[in-house]
Every structure is written in C-alpha cells, then in structure tokens.
Amino acid sequence: MTRYRTPALLGAALVLALSGPALTSTAQAASPHADAVAPVVVTTDNETPVLHDDEEGGNASGDDPAIWVDPADSTNSLVIVTAKEGGLRVYDLASRELQSVAASAAPRADGVDGRYNNVDIAYGFRLGGRTVDVAVVSDRYNDQLRFFVIDPAGAAAGTPLLEVTAPEQAFLFNPDREAVDEEHTAYGVAVWQPMKGGTFVAVTQEGTTRLGTVRLVEQDGLIGYTDVVTTTMPGSFALPDGTTWAPCEEPGVGPQFEGLTVDQRTGTLFAAQEDVGLWSVPLPLMKHTPATSRLIDRTTDFGIHDAWNAETEECEPIDPQDRGFGGSLLTADVEGVDLYYGAGSTGYVIVSSQGDDTYAVYDRRGNHAPLGSFRIAGTGGVDDVNGSDGLAVTNRPVGEYRQGLLVSHDEPETGSGVDPERDATNFSYVQFGDVADALDLKVSTAARNDPRFR
Known part of the structure; x- marks a missing residue:
C-alpha cells in the first residue's frame, strides 16, 4: 500500500539498535548515512500481462506474489x-496467464x-486423506483467510487452483460484520x-499494529482455521x-x-511495519511480548516528527531541520518480505523499499546484518x-531460473x-543469481536448504 507523504530529511545511519521500543543512546552520535552505499542494479526481461484497476479491467490491482515450486518438474x-x-492470477515461468480466479x-x-490482498504457499497439508499444497490468501472484505488447492500438475493443469475454504470461518480481527465493513481487516499473510x-x-x-496467528x-474435506x-x-x-x-x-x-515471512527453521517472523521498519518477532505469538521482538532496521525518516495536513492530506515535517534517527536502506513504505534459504542457517531476508524503488538484503543469521540493496531495471x-x-x-531452480x-x-x-x-500494475521475474553476483551473495539451490521441502 502506498501512502503519499512529502519528502523528509533522511535519518541517521542504520547501525543503531532498539532496546524494546526505545532507541539506545548510541543513536545520538551516528552521522547521517554513514554506511549508505548506492544500490546495485539487476535486470529483468520477463513480466506478466498488465492488470488495470478500473471497471474495464475488473478492478484488478496487483499486490503480492507467491512462487509454487513443482518438486517433480520445475518447469511446471x-x-x-x-x-x-x-x-x-496464476502465471507460468514465462509469465503467461494460466488462470484468473x-x-x-x-x-x-x-x-x-x-x-x-496477500498470498503464501503451504506445502504438504493433509486434506481428505491426501497430501496437497495450498495457496493461502487474505480476504480483506471478509476479514478471513481463503484456501486454494494447487493441482500437482502445476502449469500443465487446465485449472491450477481450486478453492477449498470451509464455510463460516471466524473473523480474524473483528467481532462482527459491521466492524469488518470498517475494513481494518486481514492484510498480510x-x-x-x-x-x-x-x-x-x-x-x-490493516490500519493497526496487531499481528495474529x-x-x-481440515473441516469436512475443506480447510479452515482455529486457535486465533x-x-x-x-x-x-x-x-x-x-x-x-x-x-x-x-x-x-x-x-x-x-509484508511477512517466517524462517521455518527458527520460527522467526520477519514483519514489515510500513512507516517504521523491519522487525523480527519470535513465534508462537502466545509467548510473545514486544520486548522479545527486535527492530532490525528503520526507515530513513524514523524519528522525524510529522503532522497530518488535512488540506493536502499529507504528512509534513514539523521542523524541516529534524534529522531523525533513521536507517539508510528502507524508505517508507516498507512492503514485501521473503526469505532466500541457503545451506544450514545461511540465507538472506529480502525487503522491498517502496519509497525509493529498491530492495534491501539482510543476513538470515544472528543480528541480521544489512548486506546491501539493489534495484531492478x-x-x-x-x-x-x-x-x-x-x-x-x-x-530452488525453476525452469530457466537455475x-x-x-x-x-x-x-x-x-x-x-x-x-x-489507467492504474496499471504487473509483476517482474528476476534471476536470483544476478542479485547474488551483484551483491556477492552465495547461491545454494539444494532442496534440503528449504525446510518446506522436507
């Protein structure tokens, strides 16, 4: 979601830490952009057909992708x-549309x-006596999750997705339909x-700081959920x-x-708070307190005091000289998050920095050190x-993306x-090897690296 705001002065360097919700005093000594390095550039020549968010286009506004890997034939x-x-929308690896749901x-x-709004993949779910892979989708207008079984033939299937949502699932965050219609509802997944x-x-x-799990x-051969x-x-x-x-x-x-992703080995939830930064949150949430979470990195304007201007419908700095206590890799909004699994505990957390059209990369291990950023040309x-x-x-190697x-x-x-x-959106495909080469990252394509393929 893009939230428009007037440009603010960039904040301090990204090396600073949080102690709970409070910044440590080391922030006061940091110089602006001390560790900032220009993003590297990678390229793409593969993109999906254009979607249009208007009546003619069926009010289709692209938002979030998920990749389903066929373990038997990656080309599917x-x-x-x-x-x-x-x-x-369902696309093949050549970005051709296979299905519209x-x-x-x-x-x-x-x-x-x-x-x-958002989608992710559950592998190996037991349903009706068989093992299936499932696309899990957040439905904002109904404050719930929707579920779609993926045909194991993948791109070779006539209709790759089939909905299997059990009826009468609970609202996730609201007590009743009247509250749901206010639209503070299920968002990222x-x-x-x-x-x-x-x-x-x-x-x-949407619109709050709440997380849920x-x-x-299985409910009568369909999929539902419990234990909210x-x-x-x-x-x-x-x-x-x-x-x-x-x-x-x-x-x-x-x-x-x-934006969310979970490290399946450690149970760490990486969560993007759009105007704040990137968090690590330990799962399960029933053991969570804010003090157990850590703000890994902050937006560039973190700490800059703004005020809402009702006439312009924008946030504007109260003091134009306010330099804040921000990082240098993430420009609000902080949006998509996903995890590239390397060997053992290695790998990378990748985050889209919507405000400056770049992507930040962090180490999967330890304190999740920043490793650089890239943009896509x-x-x-x-x-x-x-x-x-x-x-x-x-x-995983998929088709030509080895x-x-x-x-x-x-x-x-x-x-x-x-x-x-017209409000036009789509999705672009990038060779991860190009990102790795540009940022000197390690590529490790073994299936055993990704614990979802166990």
Missing part, C-alpha cells in the same frame, strides 16, 4: 498473485465478494510450518533526544504491518520496476503501450 512451477478485487463471495451466511509439525498462518491487520485444520492468537506491536518509540515518536498517519489509521522492452509492494523468492527466482510487484507499470491514464 507457478507464480500466484493477488489482484485485490480482481481476485487471483474471481474474488467471489466468502462461504459464510454474511459473505460478500472478496478483496484478495505468511505460512509457518514448524519442524515439530502443523501448519500455521501469520496475519496482519491461526492453525489450519493476536498481539499488539509498538506504535510509538522513545528517542535518545527525550522525545517520543510515532509515525504520522492519516486519521484513524495506525502504523500498520503488511527493465531490458528488452520491459520497464523498470517501480514502487514494489509484495515480493517472493525461492532458492539459481533461483525472485518475483516483484511493479506499480505503476510503465511499459510500452501502457495507457498512463
């Missing part, structure tokens, strides 16, 4: 994306047509399949200069989270990637023949 792997009121009414007595078993989903709530269960647990993350922060800072938001909206008639929302990455695949949302789509008067 799929890219599944959300298109909000336009439902889901409408955002139909949720299977409940008071169900309405859906708005599909990430599947968690811990080594001890079970399939869980982490969910965020549920456990997936929620927690509230910080929305304001004590700064070293003695002030307390909260990101400026439009009235009635809190500093929300959206188009070649061969494909446009540059702008304003990325969701992203997905896999270490060192892994990264898929990114692109908004606005500005390619040849795109009508600039």
Whole structure:
C-alpha cells in the first residue's frame, strides 16, 4: 500500500539498535548515512500481462506474489498473485496467464465478494486423506483467510487452483460484520510450518499494529482455521533526544504491518511495519511480548516528527531541520518480505523499499546484518520496476531460473503501450543469481536448504 507523504530529511545511519521500543543512546552520535552505499542494479526481461484497476479491467490491482515450486518438474512451477478485487492470477515461468480466479463471495451466511490482498504457499497439508499444497490468501472484505488447492500438475493443469475454504470461518480481527465493513481487516499473510509439525498462518491487520496467528485444520474435506492468537506491536518509540515518536498517519489509521515471512527453521517472523521498519518477532505469538521482538532496521525518516495536513492530506515535517534517527536502506513504505534459504542457517531476508524503488538484503543469521540493496531495471522492452509492494523468492531452480527466482510487484507499470491514464500494475521475474553476483551473495539451490521441502 502506498501512502503519499512529502519528502523528509533522511535519518541517521542504520547501525543503531532498539532496546524494546526505545532507541539506545548510541543513536545520538551516528552521522547521517554513514554506511549508505548506492544500490546495485539487476535486470529483468520477463513480466506478466498488465492488470488495470478500473471497471474495464475488473478492478484488478496487483499486490503480492507467491512462487509454487513443482518438486517433480520445475518447469511446471507457478507464480500466484493477488489482484485485490480482481481476485487471483496464476502465471507460468514465462509469465503467461494460466488462470484468473474471481474474488467471489466468502462461504459464510454474511459473505460478500472478496478483496484478495496477500498470498503464501503451504506445502504438504493433509486434506481428505491426501497430501496437497495450498495457496493461502487474505480476504480483506471478509476479514478471513481463503484456501486454494494447487493441482500437482502445476502449469500443465487446465485449472491450477481450486478453492477449498470451509464455510463460516471466524473473523480474524473483528467481532462482527459491521466492524469488518470498517475494513481494518486481514492484510498480510505468511505460512509457518514448524519442524515439530502443523501448519500455521501469520496475519496482519490493516490500519493497526496487531499481528495474529491461526492453525489450519481440515473441516469436512475443506480447510479452515482455529486457535486465533493476536498481539499488539509498538506504535510509538522513545528517542535518545527525550522525545517520543510515532509515525504520522492519516486519521484513524495506525502504523500498520503488511509484508511477512517466517524462517521455518527458527520460527522467526520477519514483519514489515510500513512507516517504521523491519522487525523480527519470535513465534508462537502466545509467548510473545514486544520486548522479545527486535527492530532490525528503520526507515530513513524514523524519528522525524510529522503532522497530518488535512488540506493536502499529507504528512509534513514539523521542523524541516529534524534529522531523525533513521536507517539508510528502507524508505517508507516498507512492503514485501521473503526469505532466500541457503545451506544450514545461511540465507538472506529480502525487503522491498517502496519509497525509493529498491530492495534491501539482510543476513538470515544472528543480528541480521544489512548486506546491501539493489534495484531492478527493465531490458528488452520491459520497464523498470517501480514502487514494489509484495515480493517472493525461492532458492530452488525453476525452469530457466537455475539459481533461483525472485518475483516483484511493479506499480505503476510503465511499459510500452501502457495507457498512463489507467492504474496499471504487473509483476517482474528476476534471476536470483544476478542479485547474488551483484551483491556477492552465495547461491545454494539444494532442496534440503528449504525446510518446506522436507
């Protein structure tokens, strides 16, 4: 979600830590952008067909992708994306559309047509006596999850997705339909399949700082969920200069989270708080307190005090000289998050920095040290990637992507023949090996690296 705001002065260097929600005093000595390095550039020549968020285009607005890897024949792997009121789209590795799934009414007595926001993949779920892979989707207009079994033939299937959502699933964050219609509802999603078993989903709530988890269960041959647990993350922060800072938001909206991914080995949830930064949160949430979480990195304008201007409907700095206590890799909004699994505990957390059209990379291990950033340039008639929302990455070789695949949302789509008067979005495919070469990262494509393929 893009939230427009006036440019603010960039904050301090990213090496600073948080102690709970308060910055340590070391922040006061940091110089602005001490560790900032220009992003490297990688290229793409593969993008999906354009989606248009207007009546003619079926109100389809691309948002979040997921990659389903076919373990038997990688050329049949799929890219599944959300298109909000336009439902889901399913693409092959050449970015050809294979299926369009409408955002139909949720299977409940008071169900309405859906708005599909984020998607992730659950592998190896037991359903009806067989093992299936499932696309898990957040439905904002019904404050619930929706479930789609993936045909094991993948791209070779006539209809790769089939909905299997059990009826009358509980609202995730709201007490009743009236509250749901206020639209502070299910937003970001990430599947968690811990080594001890079970399939869980982490969910965020639009417009608030709440995170939740549920456990997936079979219900009469369909999929539902139970054991809803929620927690509230910080929305304001004590700064070293003695002030307390909260990101400026439009009235009635809190500093929300959206992008999520879970390290399946460690149970660490990486969560993007759009105007704040990237968090690590230990799972399960029932053992969580804000003090057990850590803000890994902060947006560039973290700590800069803004005020909402009702006339311009923008946040504006109260003091233009305020330098804040921000990092240098993430420019709000912080959006998509995913994990590239390397050998053992190695690998990389990749985050889309929507505000400056770049992607930050962090070490999967330890304190998740920043390793650099990149941007995506188009070649061969494909446009540059702008304003990325969701992203997905896999270490597995899929088709021609022999060192892994990264898929990114692109908004606005500005390619040849795109009508600039229409709200156009799509998704671009990138060779992960190109990212690795540019940032001196290690590529490790073994299936055993990704614990979801156990």
